[in-house]
Amino acid sequence: MAPLRLALVPGEPAGVGPELCVHLAHRPRECALVALADPDTLRAAAAVVGRPLHLLPADADARGPGELAVVPVPNAVPTIFGTPDPRNARAVVDALLRAADGCVRGDYAGLVTGPVHKATVNAGGIAYSGTTELLAAHARCDVVMMLANPSMRVALATTHLPLRAVPDALQPAPLERTLRILHAALRRDFGIEAPRIAVLGLNPHAGEAGHLGREEIEVIAPVVTRLCAEGLALIGPLPADTAFLPARLREFDAVLAMYHDQGLPVLKHAGFEQAVNLTLGLPYPRVAVDHGTALDLAGRNAADPSSMIAAMQTCIAIARRRSTDRHG
Known part of the structure; x- marks a missing residue:
C-alpha cells in the first residue's frame, strides 16, 4: 500500500503549534507529512525545541526523522512566540484553506491541525468562529x-x-x-x-x-x-x-x-493529553489537538506533544480505513 500523505497546519504561529509540528516530525510514522506553514517559523520552533528540522520540497516523501515537506505559506510579519500578531491572521486561514483544497483534490489523505487563536484571527479582520466551521463552509457540508x-x-x-x-x-x-x-x-x-x-x-x-x-x-x-x-x-x-x-x-x-x-x-x-478533536462529515479526515494555543508556553519548549501525536495517529487510522473501504 502506498504511503499516506497528510497535510499538517500548525495554526497560530505565535503559539505552541509550530513546536508541536517539530516534535511530530521526529516521531516514527507511517505517513509523509506536508506542512502548510511559514518556513521561518518552523525553523525558529526547531531552534526552541533543540532538534534538527529538514524542510523538503512539497512533493517529497517526508517520513524520516526530523523531515517535513513544506508548502510555504509566509507570514506577513516575523513570528514572536507568545505574542500573536493579527497581521498574520490571513496566513493562518490561507494555510487551512489550501490544506483543505489539497484534501478535496486527493493530494492529501487527511488533515492534522494545531490550535488557532480565534481572537487574533478576528482582530486581523477575518470573521472566524473556529476551524470546524471554516472547513465545513469550505466543503459546503454539515459537520x-x-x-x-x-x-x-x-x-x-x-x-x-x-x-x-x-x-x-x-x-x-x-x-x-x-x-x-x-x-x-x-x-x-x-x-x-x-x-x-x-x-x-x-x-x-x-x-x-x-x-x-x-x-x-x-x-x-x-x-x-x-x-x-x-x-x-x-x-x-x-x-x-x-x-x-x-x-x-x-x-x-x-x-x-x-x-x-x-x-x-x-x-x-x-x-x-491523549484527546483529539475530529470534524465528522467532511469528505476527508480532519483531526486536531484538543487544546488551545498555550501562548504562555510558546517559545519555551514546554508544550506536551501528546495530543498532536494522537491526532496524527488517529488521522492515519481513519485514512487507512477509508482507503480500504474504497478499494475493497
Whole structure:
C-alpha cells in the first residue's frame, strides 16, 4: 500500500503549534507529512525545541526523522512566540484553506491541525468562529465536532455559541442531521457496525418531566424516537450528571452533548493529553489537538506533544480505513 500523505497546519504561529509540528516530525510514522506553514517559523520552533528540522520540497516523501515537506505559506510579519500578531491572521486561514483544497483534490489523505487563536484571527479582520466551521463552509457540508480519547467519544449538538443561544439553536432538523452524521462516522471511520449513542438532555435532570425545561419533551425525545424507529441505537435524553459514570459510559460508543461545556470538561478531565478533536462529515479526515494555543508556553519548549501525536495517529487510522473501504 502506498504511503499516506497528510497535510499538517500548525495554526497560530505565535503559539505552541509550530513546536508541536517539530516534535511530530521526529516521531516514527507511517505517513509523509506536508506542512502548510511559514518556513521561518518552523525553523525558529526547531531552534526552541533543540532538534534538527529538514524542510523538503512539497512533493517529497517526508517520513524520516526530523523531515517535513513544506508548502510555504509566509507570514506577513516575523513570528514572536507568545505574542500573536493579527497581521498574520490571513496566513493562518490561507494555510487551512489550501490544506483543505489539497484534501478535496486527493493530494492529501487527511488533515492534522494545531490550535488557532480565534481572537487574533478576528482582530486581523477575518470573521472566524473556529476551524470546524471554516472547513465545513469550505466543503459546503454539515459537520459535527467530536472529541475523543481512549476512554470516551463526545460529540456536540452545538459548538461555539454563547450559552444563552443554545436553546434556540437546538432544533429538530439540525439535531437529526447531527445524529445521522455521528452514526455514519462511527460506522465508517471507527468500524462500529451498530453504534450505541447516548443523547444527553439540555436541562438539569433532563428536564425533570418538563418541570425544569421542555426541550427534552419538545425537541430531543421526538428526534430520538424517530431515528430509533429507523434502526439507530440511541439512548436518551439522559441526565448529563449521571451519563458519564464509568459503568454507564461502557454502554455507549459515543455521547452527544447538547453544548460545548456540557461534555468536553468531562472528557478532558478523563484524558486531556491523549484527546483529539475530529470534524465528522467532511469528505476527508480532519483531526486536531484538543487544546488551545498555550501562548504562555510558546517559545519555551514546554508544550506536551501528546495530543498532536494522537491526532496524527488517529488521522492515519481513519485514512487507512477509508482507503480500504474504497478499494475493497
